Amino acid sequence: MDDFRIGKLVVVGVGLIGGSLAAALKREGVVDRVVGVGRSRNNIERALTLGVIDEACDDIGDAARDADIVVVSVPVRQTASVIGPLREALGNGAVLTDAGSTKRDFVTLARSYFGGETGNNVLENVVPGHPIAGAERTGVVSATADLFAGKRVVLTPMPETSDASADRIGAMWGACGADVIHMSAEHHDSVFSAVSHLPHVLSYALVEMIASRSNSEELFSHAASGFRDFTRIAGSSPEMWRDICATNRDQIVTDIEAFQQALVTMVNHLRAGNFDSVESIFAAAAQARQAWMEKQK
Amino acid sequence: MDDFRIGKLVVVGVGLIGGSLAAALKREGVVDRVVGVGRSRNNIERALTLGVIDEACDDIGDAARDADIVVVSVPVRQTASVIGPLREALGNGAVLTDAGSTKRDFVTLARSYFGGETGNNVLENVVPGHPIAGAERTGVVSATADLFAGKRVVLTPMPETSDASADRIGAMWGACGADVIHMSAEHHDSVFSAVSHLPHVLSYALVEMIASRSNSEELFSHAASGFRDFTRIAGSSPEMWRDICATNRDQIVTDIEAFQQALVTMVNHLRAGNFDSVESIFAAAAQARQAWMEKQK
Numbered sequence: 396m397d398d399f400r401i402g403k404l405v406v407v408g409v410g411l412i413g414g415s416l417a418a419a420l421k422r423e424g425v426v427d428r429v430v431g432v433g434r435s436r437n438n439i440e441r442a443l444t445l446g447v448i449d450e451a452c453d454d455i456g457d458a459a460r461d462a463d464i465v466v467v468s469v470p471v472r473q474t475a476s477v478i479g480p481l482r483e484a485l486g487n488g489a490v491l492t493d494a495g496s497t498k499r500d501f502v503t504l505a506r507s508y509f510g511g512e513t514g515n516n517v518l519e520n521v522v523p524g525h526p527i528a529g530a531e532r533t534g535v536v537s538a539t540a541d542l543f544a545g546k547r548v549v550l551t552p553m554p555e556t557s558d559a560s561a562d563r564i565g566a567m568w569g570a571c572g573a574d575v576i577h578m579s580a581e582h583h584d585s586v587f588s589a590v591s592h593l594p595h596v597l598s599y600a601l602v603e604m605i606a607s608r609s610n611s612e613e614l615f616s617h618a619a620s621g622f623r624d625f626t627r628i629a630g631s632s633p634e635m636w637r638d639i640c641a642t643n644r645d646q647i648v649t650d651i652e653a654f655q656q657a658l659v660t661m662v663n664h665l666r667a668g669n670f671d672s673v674e675s676i677f678a679a680a681a682q683a684r685q686a687w688m689e690k691q692k
Numbered sequence: 693m694d695d696f697r698i699g700k701l702v703v704v705g706v707g708l709i710g711g712s713l714a715a716a717l718k719r720e721g722v723v724d725r726v727v728g729v730g731r732s733r734n735n736i737e738r739a740l741t742l743g744v745i746d747e748a749c750d751d752i753g754d755a756a757r758d759a760d761i762v763v764v765s766v767p768v769r770q771t772a773s774v775i776g777p778l779r780e781a782l783g784n785g786a787v788l789t790d791a792g793s794t795k796r797d798f799v800t801l802a803r804s805y806f807g808g809e810t811g812n813n814v815l816e817n818v819v820p821g822h823p824i825a826g827a828e829r830t831g832v833v834s835a836t837a838d839l840f841a842g843k844r845v846v847l848t849p850m851p852e853t854s855d856a857s858a859d860r861i862g863a864m865w866g867a868c869g870a871d872v873i874h875m876s877a878e879h880h881d882s883v884f885s886a887v888s889h890l891p892h893v894l895s896y897a898l899v900e901m902i903a904s905r906s907n908s909e910e911l912f913s914h915a916a917s918g919f920r921d922f923t924r925i926a927g928s929s930p931e932m933w934r935d936i937c938a939t940n941r942d943q944i945v946t947d948i949e950a951f952q953q954a955l956v957t958m959v960n961h962l963r964a965g966n967f968d969s970v971e972s973i974f975a976a977a978a979q980a981r982q983a984w985m986e987k988q989k
Contacts, residue, residue, distance in 0.1 A: 527916050547914070589902055590915040594922045597894055599977040600954045605886055606980035615984045617844070618887040619824050621928075623988075624921040625891045629981050631918075633974035641967045648962050651955055657897045658952055665945050670938045677930035680896040683903035684926050687912045691920075 399566040401426040405462040405489075407455060407477050409433045409442040412494045412526060413468035414538030417447050419571035422540040430458045432477075434469075442535040456480035459489060464567060468494040471638035474501060478508055485509060485517035492524045492564045496587065496635070498551045498580035500642035510555070518555035522564040523580060525549045525587075526573065533632065544572035551580040588646035593654060595636055596647065598629040696863040698723040702759040702786075704752060704774050706730045706739040709791045709823060710765035711835030714744050716868035719837040727755045729774075731766075739832040753777035756786060761864060765791040768935035771798060775805055782806060782814035789821045789861045793884065793932070795848045795877035797939035807852070815852035819861040820877060822846045822884075823870065830929065841869035848877040885943035890951060892933055893944065895926040 404420065406413040409431040420426040431448035432455050433439045442448045452458035459465050459481050469477055474495060481491055495501050501523045509517045526548045548568040552561040565575045578586070605614050640647055664672040701717065703710040706728040717723040728745035729752050730736040739745045749755035756762045756778050766774055771792060778788055792798050798820045806814045823845045845865040849858040862872040875883070902911050937944055961969045 527914070547916075549914075586907075586911060586914050589905070590911050590919050594898060594919055596958060597898065597955075598922060599974045600958055601891060601894065601951065602977035602981050603973045604951060604954045606976055608886070610883075611980070614883060614887050615980070615987075617824070617846075617883050618984065619844075621925040622887050622891055623985075624924045625895055626977075626981055627921045628918040629974075629977045630985075631974075631978070633971050633978050636974050637967050637971035640962060640970050641965075644962050644965075648959055651959055651962075654898065654901060655952060655955055657901045658894075658948055658955075661893060661897055662945055662948055665937060665941050665948075668938075668941075670934050673937050674930050674934035676900045677896045677926075677928075677933050679903055680899035680923075680926045681928070681930050683908070683912070684899050684923055687915065688920075688927075690912075 399425055399563075399570060401463045401567065403427065403462045403464075404429045405432065405452075405455075405458045405465045405484075406430070406448065407432045407458075407465065407467045408469035408473075409439060409448060409535050409538075410468060411533055411535075411537045411542070412528065413466060414442060414445075414447045414535035415528070415540065415542035416466060416468070416494075416526075416567075416571060417442075418538055418540040419543060420567065421447070423570050425567075425570050430462070432458050434473075438535050445535060445538075447535055447538055454480075456483060459484035460487065462489045464563070465489050465491045466494065467491065470635055471495045471497060471500065471642055472634075475504055478504060482509055482517060485520045488520065490520045490522060490560045490563050492522045492550075492567075494524060494526055495642075496525060496591070496639050497642040498523050498525060498549075498583045502551070502553055502580045505553070506555075516555075518553060519557040520560050521553065522556055522560050523551045523553070524564060524568070525551070525583065526568065541572075543568065546573050548573040548575050549583055550575060550577050551583050552577060553580070584643050584646050588643055588650045592639055592643055592647050593650040595628050595631060596640070596651060597654070598626050599636070602626050602629040696722055696860075696867055698760050698864065700725045700727065700759045700761075702727045702729065702749075702752075702755045702762045702781075703745065704729045704755075704762065704764045705766035705770075706736060706745055706832050706835075707765060708830055708832075708834045708839070709825065710763060711739060711742075711744045711832035712825070712837065712839035713763060713765070713791075713823075713864075713868060714739075715835055715837040716840060717864065718744070720867050722864075722867045727759070729755050731770075735832050742832060742835075744832055744835060751777075753780060756781035757784065759786045761860070762786050762788045763791065764788065767932055768792045768794060768797065768939055769931075772801055775801065779806060779814060782817045785817065787817045787819060787857045787860050789819045789847075789864075791821060791823055792939075793822060793888070793936050794939040795820050795822060795846075795880045799848070799850055799877045802850070803852075813852075815850060816854040817857050818850065819853055819857050820848045820850070821861060821865070822848070822880065823865065838869075840865065843870050845870040845872050846880055847872060847874050848880050849874060850877070881940050881943050885940055885947045889936055889940055889944050890947040892925050892928060893937070893948060894951070895923050896933070899923050899926040 429448045726745045
């Protein structure tokens with residue numbers, strides 16, 4: 396691990412995640428050169444000024460040709476438009492990873508671009524990934540070398556992925572201070588639907604419901620700190636969360652429906668005056684959350 | 693307002709709210725003597741030691757007899773067991789207020805104890821109230837004179853309540869730095885069902901749903917800061933929230949059902965692949981929340 400080095404790192408999408416990754420690897424002194432590719436000229440200029448990247452490049456294929464590692468960190472829906480030109484780099488031995496919040500879609504995309512008939516096995520160099528870190532700030536100006544310290548990064552290597560590639564991406568995130576774990580893309584999407592995607596949908600839906608009421612201004616004026624925290628995630632990027640809903644639709648629908656069932660149970664208890672049952676649900680939740688918080692410490 | 697003074701204040705239930713109120717009024721030097729009544733001997737001893745109350749009394753009627761203001765700050769379900777003995781005090785001119793999170797039930801209770809045939813009009817001295825302040829810590833040890841500074845207190849005077857009584861309770865909360873507003877008990881319960889009770893039910897329901905799954909330990913291990921904030925209110929007192937659900941059941945059921953409808957809409961959009969509609973809902977929510985946060989500053 397001490398020997399881990401990256402000669403050339405290409406970051407496609409130098410935003411909060413891509414920028415923070417580059418900044419962390421530079422601070423740790425494990426990367427020789429970082430090339431940034433991005434759709435916003437402004438943002439790329441800023442990344443250069445901040446020293447987060449050493450060089451900017453407009454052409455993904457050119458940038459990646461002799462790269463050691465390519466990190467794609469763009470809104471999920473744009474992934475398809477950027478990974479095509481990476482085939483040559485992968486053939487040259489570059490390892491590709493991404494930072495998308497859903498993983499089955501990236502696997503499908505990687506297979507459709509790099510799998511199959513050509514038989515050059517470049518999929519062994521593809522390591523789907525998902526760093527679990529702040530999503531509310533955006534752009535390279537929000538990037539910080541500390542973003543991943545103590546955070547978790549989930550890698551979802553495909554059966555086609557080589558151990559060496561997975562190890563290399565794991566070492567990269569480890570160098571940023573992250574805790575790296577592996578699971579299948581399917582399992583990833585199921586786990587994060589429950590603990591992340593569903594809460595986001597619920598939070599957005601509640602705020603939109605209140606905002607739609609004729610007395611919404613008055614209602615908001617009475618909202619307090621509980622509401623503020625409950626709805627913090629409803630301040631997340633609508634574009635990003637649209638993409639997550641689109642790419643993990645079946646799991647999210649399944650979880651919304653399970654939640655709807657939980658609400659039916661709650662309403663039935665309330666209507667029947669089973670307040671002991673209501674209190675039991677609340678107590679089970681409070682206790683589970685308390686146990687979880689204890690483990691976080 | 694500068695002339696506002698309380699000779700004798702009786703606090704029934706010297707917990708976070710009652711204790712903080714007493715502490716604030718003492719710090720502001722507007723109260724001569726605070727008498728505490730509480731079911732927990734331990735807590736009352738601590739309140740004495742902390743100087744939050746000057747005196748403890750076991751008998752509510754005795755404590756209140758010559759009081760200027762009586763504040764009842766006990767779990768909502770216990771209100772019925774403590775307000776009966778206050779009739780004499782109210783007849784003597786004491787003003788009674790409470791700190792419950794639901795208000796129609798307190799109005800009903802006050803009328804059943806103090807209204808009607810006896811005709812001594814003590815209801816003019818009853819001012820239902822709801823300070824909107826932290827509910828997750830409990831006990832007098834959590835009390836602080838700053839708790840209400842800049843916070844809102846909603847008073848829901850009844851038609852029977854005199855202006856003088858409402859003004860007096862308003863002045864008391866004003867002395868603690870709170871922003872006092874008036875509305876009807878019915879309107880209060882409808883507003884807080886939407887912005888407080890419903891979010892609590894949703895947060896409890898989500899945590900309980902995840903805790904009930906066979907892989908709950910794994911799921912919690914992947915929960916991040918968004919989940920932490922969304923579920924903070926699921927750490928609230930199950931007893932207190934059971935009481936709120938019991939006393940505001942019809943409004944809460946109505947709001948849960950409105951939310952279920954919002955989820956049906958969401959599921960329909962997802963199934964139909966109407967991701968633009970999903971994004972519109974998310975964007976409306978993000979924008980409404982942003983506007984609300986701006987106003988908070």
